Amino acid sequence: MTESADRVVVVTGGSRGIGRAICAALSAPGTTVYFNYNSNVEAARATAEGIESAGGKALYHQVNVASETAVVDYLGAILKEAGRIDVLVNNAGITRDGLLVRMKEADWDAVMDVNLKGTFHCMKVAAKTMMKQRYGRIINISSVVGVSGNPGQANYVASKAGIIGLTKAVARELASRNITVNAVAPGYIDTDMTGDLNDKAKAAMIGQIPMGRIGTPEDIAGVVAFLASAGADYITGQVIHVSGGMYM
Ligand code: NAP
Numbered sequence: 001m002t003e004s005a006d007r008v009v010v011v012t013g014g015s016r017g018i019g020r021a022i023c024a025a026l027s028a029p030g031t032t033v034y035f036n037y038n039s040n041v042e043a044a045r046a047t048a049e050g051i052e053s054a055g056g057k058a059l060y061h062q063v064n065v066a067s068e069t070a071v072v073d074y075l076g077a078i079l080k081e082a083g084r085i086d087v088l089v090n091n092a093g094i095t096r097d098g099l100l101v102r103m104k105e106a107d108w109d110a111v112m113d114v115n116l117k118g119t120f121h122c123m124k125v126a127a128k129t130m131m132k133q134r135y136g137r138i139i140n141i142s143s144v145v146g147v148s149g150n151p152g153q154a155n156y157v158a159s160k161a162g163i164i165g166l167t168k169a170v171a172r173e174l175a176s177r178n179i180t181v182n183a184v185a186p187g188y189i190d191t192d193m194t195g196d197l198n199d200k201a202k203a204a205m206i207g208q209i210p211m212g213r214i215g216t217p218e219d220i221a222g223v224v225a226f227l228a229s230a231g232a233d234y235i236t237g238q239v240i241h242v243s244g245g246m247y248m
Pocket of ligand 1: 012014015017037043063064066092094141142143187192193194
């Protein structure tokens with residue numbers, strides 16, 4: 001079985017930033033895009049408009065991916081309604097930055113729970129149905145810092161490095177069922193997550209990017225759309241860096 005004409009796509013953290021651009025990039029006539037958000041319903045509404053204007057069907061719900069019960073209920077309801085999940089994009093993510101010696105356990109736990117455990121919860125449920133379908137495309141959003149490291153982000157970096165290991169382990173488990181599992185590692189992308197940086201920090205960051213510019217959410221979304229397309233049918237277990245050359 002290959003790509004379905006009526007695709008069912010699930011994107012976590014679709015209300016803003018990279019997730020919103022991914023929702024738009026995966027939208028097409030015949031595609032239903034389910035996406036969730038944590039608290040920002042207004043932003044979710046705007047994402048839904050983008051999906052609908054690209055010809056897709058948009059359905060959004062408040063779901064905290066850190067909660068196993070919430071994820072099981074959410075994906076269970078999607079399966080009841082749509083009958084299948086073709087593409088899962090684990091994009092929801094948060095930061096709670098601080099130096100290791102000052103990092104609170106709560107900040108460690110919050111980041112690991114959303115970024116890494118949330119990805120695990122969603123993959124676990126989606127994989128069961130993808131195995132029955134003998135088709136599935138899972139794309140996990142990691143980060144360049146999950147490979148390079150970054151001071152002040154021990155929790156975030158550990159979660160993003162964990163996503164890479166998780167991606168590779170599950171890619172090996174599911175490959176024989178025609179399910180691919182890949183990670184995308186964005187560099188420095190212009191979203192709310194990076195919006196707090198002052199001009200000096202931004203300039204310093206751009207100085208580390210060989211292409212000399214900050215990335216856009218659409219730069220990431222295009223690669224996610226490719227990994228979800230038939231053109232990427234033979235790619236699994238890979239980490240695709242989309243960072244203007246920040247990491248080579
Ligand atoms: P963002 O603008 O802060 O958006 C984060 C998204 O995740 C929002 O839709 C948010 O929902 C959702 N979210 C947060 N916590 C959640 C939870 N517990 N359950 C469900 N959804 C939750 O972030 P972004 O920059 O687009 O980042 C998207 C992904 O790319 C993240 O995994 C991030 O780590 C990764 N990334 C970003 C960059 C970058 O430079 N921006 C670089 C590398 C990797 P609400 O709107 O409801 O809060």
